[in-house]
Amino acid sequence: MDYDLIIIGAGPAGYVAAIRAGQLGMKTALVEKKAVGGMCLNWGCIPTKVYIESAKLFDRIKSAKAFGIDGIDPAQIAFNWGTTKKRSDDIVKKLTGGVNYLLRKNGVEVIHGQAQLNGPSSVTVNNRLIEGKNILIATGSYPKNLDFQLPDGKSVEVEQLSQLDSFPEKILIYGFGGVALEFAQFFRMINREVTLVSPVKNLLPGVDTYLSSYLLRKTRGRGVQIIEEAQLTVNTDNQLFINDKPANYYLLLNCSWRRAVVPASEVELKLTADGYIQVDEHLQTSIPGVYAAGDVNGLSYLAHVASAQSLYVVNRLQGMPDNLKINQFPINIYTIPEVAQIGLTEGEIREKGIEYRIGEFPMSANGKALAEDSADGLIRVLSEKKYGEVLGVQIIASNATDLIAEAAAFMSVEATVYDVARTIHAHPTVSEVFLEADLDAADTPIHK
Structure with a gap:
């Protein structure tokens, strides 16, 4: 065998597993088609928190006078999106550099390319066949595409926000969950008109109803229009409708359902009804010796859970006892x-x-x-x-x-x-x- 462990995907599940495997003396290969750190580090968790913290400070500084700080005119301050993106890029560069250093330090071979699963112990990357005693799939998830495009503006995913040079005055967010509410507040804090349209009644699935009711009330109080159990459609005249009412927006942010990124495979991987890789209580797939951690198994969309799952897999492979409490983990929403x-x-x-x-x-x-x-x-x-x-x-x-x-x-x-x-x-x-x-x-x- 070429490796003790082959990991497909270098997000919070994949790179954490690789570092731990290297620390435990396992010869490890980490395959990544885009960027080490995955969605979380490069486009999701970290950049979005940088954006939100900038907006929070922009909003908070308007209250400087109450703290005894004179000379700041709220009417004269402005939110600089370009500077915010630059700060985000610098932070991401620092963190990804640290992860790459740790991978090298622990002897992990990083292979850039598209992986195909050939069987319980082999993977093809860039026409190169590599073999491993065990394989961990940590390929994450991707946003489900909308059935339409915004007639008079742009429709983007969260990971595409950094590609925008500016934001229009009216912004539409479609979806649910913590990310949808975080960005609804983000845009409102930088003085944009925001409407959040949710296709479901419960905007925060899995969150206690007391918390969700409180947060929705506060978000509405900040001036965000929230429409629940609603649908977006575009008619033959290219007119956008929210339910049966015409609407005009110039930016749509998609925060709706996500789907598993299932790698190409020459052997059958059993999937759940929703298209996630099916795993047992030890996160092993239907193929012996092949495991799945993180978003791809559908048990959670949280980065810290993905990391915990991958550590559990690696520790068990080395015969180390590990008790993964799969249903006991923090859920965080970065709003105000x-x-x-x-x-x-x-x-x-x-x-x-x-x-x-x-x-x-x-x-x-x-x-x-x-x-x-x-x-x-x-x-x-x-x-x-x-x-x-x-x-x-x-x-x-x-x-x-x-x-x-x-x-x-x-x-x-x-x-x-x-x-x-x-x-x-x-x-x-x-x-x-x-x-x-x-x-x-x-x-x-x-x-x-």
Whole structure:
């Protein structure tokens, strides 16, 4: 065999698996047809957060006077998209450079080209046959194409935003999920007129209804028009309609369904009804020795879950015990305020018939949040009633996507609200809300 492990796809699942495999002494090949880092690092997770942070600062600086900073006229400031893109490019270059260095450091051979799976132990890349003891497919997903084009403007995917030199005044977003809401707020923060059209009723599938209702209310309050259970069509006269009403927009951002990128294969890979690669509880496909991690298996679209899945596969191949809690991972939405959750939602707890209680604490009672002028939101801790085991945590806060890591840590060791309530939290910090919410769940609240 040429390699111990051949990995197809160099996104968060593929490159993380390659680095770990190299660290464990496995001779590893990483095949990538575009760019190391995949969609997440090059066009998705990282660039989009750079865009959003620039828009947040642009929006926040308008309140400088309230912080005692004079001389800034909100009417005179402008959002520079070109500079924002340059900053994003610089950050991506730094991070991808770091990943490529780590791959070299750990002896991973990176092969650029299109991979074809020939069997349980062989892959063809650029007419070169390579063989490996095991194969990991980590090819990700791609956006489903729309059935039409915007009559008088451009229709783009998120990864194509950087190709635009400017944005029109009216922007239409079609889709659902965290990305759709993030960009609805992004465009609104830079003073664009935004309409978000969702083909489904639930814009945030998998997110607790309490959180989704709160975020939709806040997004509408910022001036975003949201139309649920709606369809976009273009008639024979090239007129765009939202349901039965004519509409005119000059940029459409597609944030709708995604599809698995299934590599070409000479052997049959069993797929799910939705077209994802079918895997078992160990992420092995229908072909022995061939595994699939990340978006391509349809279990999650989150980069951190993709990385966790790929580490699980590599560790098991080396006989290392690894307990992958496939349904216990943070979900983050980078809006204003941010939203994050982990564990069971309240609806799921009810469906399971578990007796539970909720501990809550508002950000408006947290000193650090007030000092930062970011007191919008709250934390909810859902726990089992008898013994207090934490079942789920939900956060709405300016930095919820960072705060959720504490919840992930204590849930990974099956901590109770009593354990968290006995943990000393530094003061003043926003993270004190964990202490307060768990004290509330334990019936011993201090500041509530």
